[in-house]
Amino acid sequence: MNRTPDDINRWYELIAKDLAGELSSAEKLELNQWRQEKPEHESMNASLHDLWKVPEEAVTFDEDAAWMKVRPKERPMFGIGMRWIGMAAGLLLLLGLGWWLKQWQLPEMQRMEGVAAHIPLWLPDSSQVWLDKGAVLEFEKNFAHGRHLRLSGKAYFEVKKNTTQPEFSVKTQDIQVQVLGTGFTVNTLDSACTSVEVAHGKVRVQSEEKKEVSVILEKGEKAEFRAGQLKKSKIESANFRAWQTQSLLFEDQDLAHILPELESYFQVNIEVERPELLSCRFTAHFEKPALAETLQILCISTGLQFTESNGTFILSGKGCSSNP
Amino acid sequence: MQTQVIFEDEASYRQAFKLHYAALCRMVYRILRDKDVCEDIVQDLFVRVWEKRNSIYLQGSVKSYLYRSAMNAALNHVQSKKVKTRAAIDDVSFELQGGHLPDEISQADDLQTAFQKALQELPEGCREIFMLSRYEQLSYKEIAETLEISPKTVENQMGKALRVLREKLGSFLQTAIGLLFLLKL
Numbered sequence: 001m002n003r004t005p006d007d008i009n010r011w012y013e014l015i016a017k018d019l020a021g022e023l024s025s026a027e028k029l030e031l032n033q034w035r036q037e038k039p040e041h042e043s044m045n046a047s048l049h050d051l052w053k054v055p056e057e058a059v060t061f062d063e064d065a066a067w068m069k070v071r072p073k074e075r076p077m078f079g080i081g082m083r084w085i086g087m088a089a090g091l092l093l094l095l096g097l098g099w100w101l102k103q104w105q106l107p108e109m110q111r112m113e114g115v116a117a118h119i120p121l122w123l124p125d126s127s128q129v130w131l132d133k134g135a136v137l138e139f140e141k142n143f144a145h146g147r148h149l150r151l152s153g154k155a156y157f158e159v160k161k162n163t164t165q166p167e168f169s170v171k172t173q174d175i176q177v178q179v180l181g182t183g184f185t186v187n188t189l190d191s192a193c194t195s196v197e198v199a200h201g202k203v204r205v206q207s208e209e210k211k212e213v214s215v216i217l218e219k220g221e222k223a224e225f226r227a228g229q230l231k232k233s234k235i236e237s238a239n240f241r242a243w244q245t246q247s248l249l250f251e252d253q254d255l256a257h258i259l260p261e262l263e264s265y266f267q268v269n270i271e272v273e274r275p276e277l278l279s280c281r282f283t284a285h286f287e288k289p290a291l292a293e294t295l296q297i298l299c300i301s302t303g304l305q306f307t308e309s310n311g312t313f314i315l316s317g318k319g320c321s322s323n324p
Numbered sequence: 325m326q327t328q329v330i331f332e333d334e335a336s337y338r339q340a341f342k343l344h345y346a347a348l349c350r351m352v353y354r355i356l357r358d359k360d361v362c363e364d365i366v367q368d369l370f371v372r373v374w375e376k377r378n379s380i381y382l383q384g385s386v387k388s389y390l391y392r393s394a395m396n397a398a399l400n401h402v403q404s405k406k407v408k409t410r411a412a413i414d415d416v417s418f419e420l421q422g423g424h425l426p427d428e429i430s431q432a433d434d435l436q437t438a439f440q441k442a443l444q445e446l447p448e449g450c451r452e453i454f455m456l457s458r459y460e461q462l463s464y465k466e467i468a469e470t471l472e473i474s475p476k477t478v479e480n481q482m483g484k485a486l487r488v489l490r491e492k493l494g495s496f497l498q499t500a501i502g503l504l505f506l507l508k509l
Contacts, residue, residue: 008487009484010483012487015483016479016485017464017479019458019486020457020463020464020482021463022464044490054435059349059353061345061350063342063345066345067338067345070341070367070370070371070374071338111335111338137335152335172333173332191329
């Protein structure tokens with residue numbers, strides 16, 4: 001059989017997709033069949049695999065040196081009109097305090113990334129942090145210039161009292177939290193709203209942009225920073241640290257309260273068939289709960305059933321209308 | 325597709341830098357063939373993106389955005405400075421010699437050298453697509469987003485790259501390659 005040019009181009013494309021890992025399973029079958037048709041098909045396939053193995057000429061780039069050039073700088077020290085004076089002063093400083101400036105300007109940073117939220121990580125001052133999956137925490141190695149940290153994502157801190165370095169601060173993109181020995185959660189996961197929740201102790205939360213926007217939080221209080229404003233309120237749920245402690249506690253609460261907490265813990269959608277069901281009440285304590293098991297227990301004690309469709313769980317049934 | 329701010333904070337900026345800096349440099353290097361200039365361009369890109377982070381809203385991924393910006397910056401550099409890339413100079417010199425490139429390829433000492441020469445012979449767009457797939461492991465979708473072309477074009481050009489390379493390197497692929505890999509091992 002004669003191959004038309006179109007045919008042969010298609011086989012090149014399929015082999016390329018195979019090499020790049022882009023082949024669908026149907027195309028894979030098609031390609032395998034074609035390879036077995038004739039020895040020259042197999043040899044074309046083999047030679048393209050060989051070609052793919054040829055390494056690129058090696059060029060290397062000094063990433064660390066580059067990072068020093070592009071990393072965010074502190075505020076510029078001098079205005080534009082004073083650039084020359086600024087440069088002269090900079091030179092003098094460099095000459096006089098070369099080694100010291102170098103150490104001061106290029107602190108060695110340490111970085112932690114959250115993998116398992118329930119396992120605490122130790123900080124250099126033996127404070128502890130629980131980092132939620134994907135959260136990133138950065139601070140200077142050994143807290144050489146104080147206990148200052150930068151966070152994106154969600155984290156719970158247990159801060160150890162330290163008389164030589166009493167201040168402990170956590171910055172996010174929009175707020176700063178200052179602490180004196182305490183336990184609290186900072187959450188930047190919602191890009192429109194950063195929140196701080198205090199389990200015990202006392203913290204001050206301050207806007208990064210306007211320092212006068214600040215609140216002091218005590219045990220059981222939380223603050224939400226949204227659109228430049230800080231709002232303080234009481235923590236209503238006993239489960240605000242559930243992501244970290246891996247336990248859920250419900251004490252005679254209605255489903256209107258319980259379902260949002262289950263949704264946030266398990267990262268699923270849960271709906272009720274009829275709004276009346278939201279008034280069903282439920283008491284339970286779960287340690288390391290699993291979703292199916294939790295819903296089963298909830299359904300048994302409230303007389304409901306649950307079904308799943310497209311990732312949403314729906315509670316239905318006669319429910320607890322007879323209950324007080 | 326969801327719109328999002330490019331960097332939430334310094335940590336995510338740092339992460340993007342760690343992930344992509346070297347790869348972006350390699351990509352620009354392939355176009356400009358000048359290590360210093362390509363590092364300047366990519367560093368400048370990172371600084372600019374960080375400074376403007378609050379006014380950049382992404383349609384696709386951070387990765388595609390960075391690759392596309394670096395690619396544009398490299399091409400702008402070629403345009404504005406009228407830089408002759410080494411590839412272009414090579415082309416000119418081959419022309420002067422009467423276009424003996426295929427011979428040159430077959431007479432190259434090893435497959436690696438021949439392969440580099442054959443790569444330079446590919447049309448620029450075709451070469452770039454091949455390199456992003458082969459050496460930066462970008463998916464077809466990411467390549468399409470980076471170069472603002474359709475995934476179908478990526479598919480066609482990948483096939484074309486393999487066909488042209490195989491035609492140019494045929495003799496090597498049958499004879500030299502086994503030897504080359506034996507020697508390297």
